[in-house]
Each structure stands twice: as structure tokens, then as C-alpha cells.
Amino acid sequence: xxxxxxxxxxxxxxxxxxxxxxxxxxxxxxxxxxxxxxxxxxxxxxxxxxxxxxxxxxxxxxxxxxxxxxxxxxxxxxxxxxxxxxxxxxxxxxxxxxxxxxxxxxxxxxxxxxxxxxxxxxxxxxxxxxxxxxxxxxxxxxxxxxxxxxxxxxxxxxxxxxxxxxxxxxxxxxxxxxxxxxxxxxxxxxxxxxxxxxxxxxxxxxxxxxxxxxxxxxxxxxxxxxxxxxxxxxxxxxxxxxxxxxxxxxxxxxxxxxxxxxxxxxxxxxxxxxxxxxxxxxxxxxxxxxxxxxxxxxxxxxxxxxxxxxxxxxxxxxxxxxxxxxxxxxxxxxxxxxxxxxxxxxxxxxxxxxxxxxxxxxxxxxxxxxxxxxxxxxxx
Amino acid sequence: xxxxxxxxxxxxxxxxxxxxxxxxxxxxxxxxxxxxxxxxxxxxxxxxxxxxxxxxxxxxxxxxxxxxxxxxxxxxxxxxxxxxxxxxxxxxxxxxxxxxxxxxxxxxxxxxxxxxxxxxxxxxxxxxxxxxxxxxxxxxxxxxxxxxxxxxxxxxxxxxxxxxxxxxxxxxxxxxxxxxxxxxxxxxxxxxxxxxxxxxxxxxxxxxxxxxxxxxxxxxxxxxxxxxxxxxxxxxxxxxxxxxxxxxxxxxxxxxxxxxxxxxxxxxxxxxxxxxxxxxxxxxxxxxxxxxxxxxxxxxxxxxxxxxxxxxxxxxxxxxxxxxxxxxxxxxxxxxxxxxxxxxxxxxxxxxxxxxxxxxxxxxxxxxxxxxxxxxxxxx
Numbered sequence: 120x121x122x123x124x125x126x127x128x129x130x131x132x133x134x135x136x137x138x139x140x141x142x143x144x145x146x147x148x149x150x151x152x153x154x155x156x157x158x159x160x161x162x163x164x165x166x167x168x169x170x171x172x173x174x175x176x177x178x179x180x181x182x183x184x185x186x187x188x189x190x191x192x193x194x195x196x197x198x199x200x201x202x203x204x205x206x207x208x209x210x211x212x213x214x215x216x217x218x219x220x221x222x223x224x225x226x227x228x229x230x231x232x233x234x235x236x237x238x239x240x241x242x243x244x245x246x247x248x249x250x251x252x253x254x255x256x257x258x259x260x261x262x263x264x265x266x267x268x269x270x271x272x273x274x275x276x277x278x279x280x281x282x283x284x285x286x287x288x289x290x291x292x293x294x295x296x297x298x299x300x301x302x303x304x305x306x307x308x309x310x311x312x313x314x315x316x317x318x319x320x321x322x323x324x325x326x327x328x329x330x331x332x333x334x335x336x337x338x339x340x341x342x343x344x345x346x347x348x349x350x351x352x353x354x355x356x357x358x359x360x361x362x363x364x365x366x367x368x369x370x371x372x373x374x375x376x377x378x379x380x381x382x383x384x385x386x387x388x389x390x391x392x393x394x395x396x397x398x399x400x401x402x403x404x405x406x407x408x409x410x411x412x413x414x415x416x417x418x419x420x421x422x423x424x425x426x427x428x429x430x431x432x433x434x435x436x437x438x439x440x441x442x443x444x445x446x447x448x449x450x451x452x453x454x455x456x457x458x459x460x461x462x463x464x465x466x467x468x469x470x471x472x473x474x475x476x477x478x479x480x481x482x483x484x485x486x487x488x489x490x491x492x493x494x495x496x497x498x499x
Numbered sequence: 500x501x502x503x504x505x506x507x508x509x510x511x512x513x514x515x516x517x518x519x520x521x522x523x524x525x526x527x528x529x530x531x532x533x534x535x536x537x538x539x540x541x542x543x544x545x546x547x548x549x550x551x552x553x554x555x556x557x558x559x560x561x562x563x564x565x566x567x568x569x570x571x572x573x574x575x576x577x578x579x580x581x582x583x584x585x586x587x588x589x590x591x592x593x594x595x596x597x598x599x600x601x602x603x604x605x606x607x608x609x610x611x612x613x614x615x616x617x618x619x620x621x622x623x624x625x626x627x628x629x630x631x632x633x634x635x636x637x638x639x640x641x642x643x644x645x646x647x648x649x650x651x652x653x654x655x656x657x658x659x660x661x662x663x664x665x666x667x668x669x670x671x672x673x674x675x676x677x678x679x680x681x682x683x684x685x686x687x688x689x690x691x692x693x694x695x696x697x698x699x700x701x702x703x704x705x706x707x708x709x710x711x712x713x714x715x716x717x718x719x720x721x722x723x724x725x726x727x728x729x730x731x732x733x734x735x736x737x738x739x740x741x742x743x744x745x746x747x748x749x750x751x752x753x754x755x756x757x758x759x760x761x762x763x764x765x766x767x768x769x770x771x772x773x774x775x776x777x778x779x780x781x782x783x784x785x786x787x788x789x790x791x792x793x794x795x796x797x798x799x800x801x802x803x804x805x806x807x808x809x810x811x812x813x814x815x816x817x818x819x820x821x822x823x824x825x826x827x828x829x830x831x832x833x834x835x836x837x838x839x840x841x842x843x844x845x846x847x848x849x850x851x852x853x854x855x856x857x858x859x860x861x862x863x864x865x866x867x868x869x870x871x872x873x874x875x876x877x878x879x
Contacts, residue, residue: 132519140840160540399825413817415824416822442798450522
């Protein structure tokens with residue numbers, strides 16, 4: 120079977136690694152070069168997008184910010200999973216909020232802003248602090264503004280309106296104002312829905328961010344009530360979107376309640392731990408679902424955490440000697456802050472996982488990002 | 500780091516899949532075409548053997564029957580692990596027996612045969628039944644003759660001498676006569692030795708053969724004494740060969756004693772279960788060792804068995820729904836009896852593994868090979 124992935128980054132690469140043993144051939148459409156490439160060897164090319172579409176039995180995406188013309192072309196072929204509507208929903212916070220409301224998934228109080236008048240109304244309908252997020256193309260903390268005091272409102276609007284005026288009018292950029300939630304922690308749920316509507320969800324993960332970028336995800340072992348709440352929201356959202364494939368939902372946990380922060384219509388960084396920690400990893404399950412195969416068990420094998428490698432392209436080899444450590448590099452060129460790879464750490468029990476994580480923290484270099492990660496690990 | 504593998508079959512492919520996340524680039528020398536290829540996409544070629552040698556930081560082999568000129572050329576570069584001597588030992592039963600004797604590893608009583616006189620002497624020094632095995636190039640039961648009664652001795656010698664006369668004189672073919680061991684079962688040990696001489700061994704596996712070909716390997720969970728005995732032999736053999744990389748030792752178990760049947764200087768079919776069942780799989784550990792990286796933990800994660808897929812290129816998709824099942828196809832063209840892929844089955848306990856194996860057996864088709872496998876599984 121042949122699968123075309125829109126996007127040729129690390130997620131397509133890890134899908135290809137998971138698909139090879141299934142004899143599923145993956146090619147990836149590189150949106151930068153407009154070429155179809157081998158995600159495991161991007162110097163090997165296979166022509167243009169139309170060639171990729173003809174080659175494929177199924178088409179999917181590794182990220183949500185795909186040109187709408189490309190999505191339309193793929194959808195016309197009848198092979199695209201999830202649908203372009205689901206992918207676009209993940210790429211536009213306005214659509215996302217509409218869908219969350221439509222299926223009754225709890226989320227932070229918000230308003231949609233296009234003009235200054237909307238901005239002023241939002242200041243009245245929402246309590247401070249408020250976070251303003253670009254509706255399109257914002258991720259990892261980019262395109263966001265925080266307003267803590269009414270005194271700064273004019274300056275914030277100035278920033279936002281400058282941003283909106285600079286945006287490409289064809290793309291219809293906008294802003295979502297969200298009442299900031301005093302959350303206890305951020306967790307996320309990765310799950311999968313097959314072409315017949317069956318779903319399976321992985322255990323929730325607790326997420327830690329460093330400079331606005333995910334840096335550690337730890338699978339949660341004994342959170343039955345929270346897990347049930349998250350699974351219910353997953354089912355609502357996935358059904359609402361008639362979703363096929365892996366879908367990730369990020370939550371703010373406030374006391375016992377989960378509020379949806381955002382959804383990602385794809386395999387997700389907070390699910391990378393499943394490569395070592397779950398019966399079937401998110402990459403294989405996504406490939407299975409979009410290719411029309413039965414999805415596999417998402418059960419936890421053993422306690423596992425993931426640490427992102429941000430902006431580094433080497434690590435001490437002493438990490439290899441720590442039991443339960445698996446290193447995943449993405450083969451990318453080093454750039455400050457870039458997601459270069461991740462480390463999965465597994466152990467038989469949560470207590471042993473804590474010990475292994477402490478050994479890993481000791482072995483990691485002392486750069487800015489890893490220092491924050493070490494502080495977090497030592498607090499767990 | 501760059502690694503050249505001599506041989507471009509499924510073992511090179513699985514090494515490449517394990518090496519990608521380590522940012523280790525693997526190319527494979529296809530001994531059929533004399534071309535260096537991408538083992539994950541063999542249509543992509545990288546020139547001749549000499550190009551592969553220049554490209555590589557380290558060189559290894561996926562099988563022991565490599566042309567000696569090729570081994571010499573690789574060894575000259577100073578990059579070959581394990582040594583050509585170790586690889587040749589795995590490819591010549593005469594050298595193998597010498598090395599086993601030299602390090603005191605118990606093995607079946609045997610004699611080396613070149614001429615009829617040797618054959619007659621072997622009949623006197625060994626008790627019947629005797630198995631005669633070609634010294635070179637015999638595997639999976641090929642090039643073997645069994646003698647159960649003195650009355651058949653002349654006919655057996657006729658077959659053997661015809662075989663020897665037909666052999667290429669440059670290759671110096673010969674025969675090993677081995678007293679057949681009334682063994683209780685066949686087990687094997689896969690282990691790894693790094694460039695500093697540190698070793699780690701995986702749990703022993705119990706092996707079942709169908710028509711002389713390995714068909715099921717099950718990791719043994721509670722065999723402390725046997726495991727210690729096997730580990731001791733592993734250390735002797737690996738030290739004797741100054742071995743670097745993964746080495747497999749096949750044993751006959753007779754009561755409480757292990758007799759070495761044969762050694763394989765490479766990753767081994769009976770170690771495929773480690774992909775799902777061990778902290779670090781045999782492919783990653785081999786790559787690490789030959790590339791000079793620290794080797795990883797070989798501890799069992801959970802009870803796991805492997806079932807070979809012989810001569811089939813499709814399986815019922817219902818297998819995907821059984822928890823703990825991982826399917827590994829090799830991307831090869833279907834041929835009767837050919838190793839086309841394998842299925843790893845894992846579970847939290849041995850009792851649960853038995854249940855999962857029974858579900859797998861039910862789902863498998865009823866061809867001749869699978870019927871034998873099913874009978875074996877249902878007897879476990």
C-alpha cells in the first residue's frame with residue numbers, strides 16, 4: 120500500500136519508519152520545494168504533487184498549515200484522511216473554537232477579533248489577563264500577545280493591528296482573544312479513530328514547556344477520572360470532525376476539570392513517548408487508520424516520558440548506557456531552539472522512571488533549555 | 500556516522516531502521532549485484548564496494564558467507580567489525596569447532612572429513628546416529644545427511660563424495676561429522692560485545708523449527724541456571740573471537756546441559772523478538788557496538804515470542820487487532836518457504852502471552868508451515 124504525507128519533516132519521517140515494517144511505502148510532499156520526496160532520504164525525489172497523488176492509495180498530512188489549494192486537490196482524489204475540513208480546523212483557531220462549541224467540549228472563554236471594535240468588546244466580555252492568539256499559523260508561542268492590565272490595552276491593540284495589517288489579505292488572518300486560565304498543569308490526549316469510527320486513546324500525558332515550546336511529556340499512569348473525561352472529549356471532537364487518523368487534544372487542567380486548549384489534527388510531539396511506551400505507537404496507528412487497516416492497542420506497556428532535544432545536534436554517549444533510554448534524532452541541521460530529536464525514557468515502575476530521568480538529567484549538557492528541563496525533572 | 504553492511508537483505512534493512520533514529524546512515528553492499536544500495540530502498544545505489552568502504556566509518560556483515568576477497572578488502576580499511584576471522588568462523592564449521600574447543604565451550608562429539616578414510620574413521624569414533632554437515636554454506640538444513648544405520652554407510656558416503664566432487668575446489672569444501680544429540684529442545688542466546696570488551700546477553704530463546712527452518716522463538720523468562728550457563732559460554736566464545744557486535748549461539752539442551760550447536764557472527768533470526776521485547780533491540784545494539792558507541796541494556800521488557808512468516812506475502816488484517824502484535828515485513832518477493840517477515844507477540848505475563856499466541860494462531864492461515872506453527876503454539 121502507498122501513502123502520501125503532506126509535509127516532509129520529522130513526523131513524516133517517523134511515520135515512514137513505522138510504516139516500513141508494514142510494507143507500506145510512504146512518500147512525502149515537501150511544501151518548501153513542491154517536490155515529493157522519500158522522507159527517510161529526502162534527496163530522492165518522485166516528481167510533483169500530482170505524481171504523489173496518483174501514486175498514493177491514501178493521503179494524509181503531518182501538519183495543519185497546508186495551502187488550501189493543495190488540500191482541495193488531495194481531497195478531490197477521494198484519498199485524503201483526515202478530511203481537509205478537519206485539517207483546516209486544526210490550522211484556524213476560529214474554526215477550532217466553533218467545532219469545540221458545537222460538540223460541547225469545554226474550553227476557555229473567548230472572543231473572535233477582526234477589527235478594533237471586536238478588541239474593545241472582548242476587553243469587556245472577558246476578564247484580564249487575556250491572551251490574544253493569531254487565528255492562523257501560530258504555534259509554539261509565536262503570534263501571541265498577553266494583556267494583563269487595562270493600561271496596556273492600546274499598546275496591545277497597536278501590536279495586534281500592525282500584525283493584522285502585515286498579514287497576506289488572501290489568507291484572512293484574524294485573532295482569538297482568550298481569557299487566560301489559571302491552570303494547574305497542561306496535559307494532552309492523543310487518540311486514533313479508524314475509517315469505521317472506532318476510537319482508541321492513549322494515556323494522557325503531562326506536558327512541560329520551555330520558552331513556549333514543549334520540552335517534556337510524561338505518560339500519566341493512574342488518572343482514571345481525568346482519563347475518562349479526556350476520552351469523552353476526544354470522542355466528541357473526533358465524531359464532530361468525522362475524523363480518521365491520530366488526533367491530539369491539548370488541555371488545561373483546572374482542579375478536576377479539563378478545558379481544551381487546542382487540537383492538532385495529526386500525530387503530535389506529546390505522543391512521541393508511545394514509540395517505546397505503548398503497544399502500538401501513534402505513528403503506526405495513524406498510518407493504519409488512514410490506510411484503512413484496523414487500529415492497534417494504545418495500552419501503556421510501562422511508564423515512559425519524552426524529553427525534546429531543542430537546538431542541539433550531539434549528546435553525551437553516556438546516555439546510551441542508561442537502561443530504558445531510546446534516542447530519536449530527526450536528521451535535521453542544527454538551528455537555535457529547533458526540534459532536533461527526542462529522548463524516550465522508560466522503566467518498569469514510576470519510581471524507577473523517576474530514577475532513570477534523574478540519571479538522564481545528570482548526563483544532559485547544561486545549555487539553557489536542558490537546564491530548565493533538568494529543573495523540571497528534579498521536581499517531579 | 501556512516502556504516503556499511505555487507506549483505507542487503509532483511510537484516511541490513513532492520514539495522515537501517517534501528518540506525519535511522521541514531522542519525523547513523525547505513526548503506527548495504529549487495530553481494531548479488533556488487534552494488535552499494537540503500538537497504539530501505541534498494542533501487543537507490545551508491546556505487547561499488549570501494550565507494551562503500553570509503554564512505555563508511557565502520558563496516559559489518561549481515562551474514563557469514565561473504566567472499567573472502569571482500570572481507571580482506573574491508574579488513575584492510577581497519578573498519579571491519581567483527582573481524583574477518585570471526586565472520587569466517589561462522590561460515591566454516593571446521594573453524595567453528597576449533598574455536599569452540601579452544602575456549603572450552605561444550606559441543607557435540609565430532610570429526611572432520613575430507614576423504615573416505617576420514618569418513619570410515621568417524622564411523623568408528625562416533626556413535627550412530629551421525630549427522631554430516633557441509634563445512635561451508637550450509638544453513639537452514641541444506642547440505643546435511645543423516646546416518647542412522649551402518650547398512651546405509653556406503654550410500655551416505657556416495658552422496659557426500661558426490662557433493663564434495665561437485666564443489667568449487669577454490670572454496671575448500673569439507674564435511675563435519677557430528678554425533679547426533681538426543682536433545683530436549685533447542686535454545687539460543689543472542690548477546691553483544693562492545694569495542695572495549697564489555698558484553699551483555701539477552702534472555703535465552705526457545706526455538707522451534709518447521710522443515711528445518713526456524714519458525715518460532717520465545718524469550719525464556721525464568722531460566723536462571725540455564726541463562727548463567729549460556730552467558731558463560733557466550734563470554735568464552737566472544738572473548739576467544741575478540742568479537743565486536745551481536746553474536747548468536749545456538750544450543751542443544753540435554754537435561755540441564757547446553758551443547759553449542761552453532762554460532763552466527765551477526766544479528767540472528769532468534770533475536771528478532773528483541774525489537775518489541777527488550778530494552779534495546781539486537782539491531783540497535785549491533786549498530787552501536789560496531790560504531791564504537793556504548794551498548795544498551797538487553798533486559799526483557801515483557802514476555803515476547805516471534806513467529807516467522809515463511810512463503811506468504813499477505814496475512815489477515817485481523818491480526819492487527821490482537822493486543823501486543825507487531826508485524827514486520829521485509830519487502831521481499833514471495834517465494835515458497837522464503838523468510839518474508841515475522842510477527843512479534845508480547846504480553847504483560849507469560850500466561851497472557853500464551854493467550855495472545857493462541858489468538859494469533861487462530862487468525863493465521865492454514866498453509867503447511869503455519870499449521871505446524873499452530874500445533875507448536877497450542878502445545879506450549
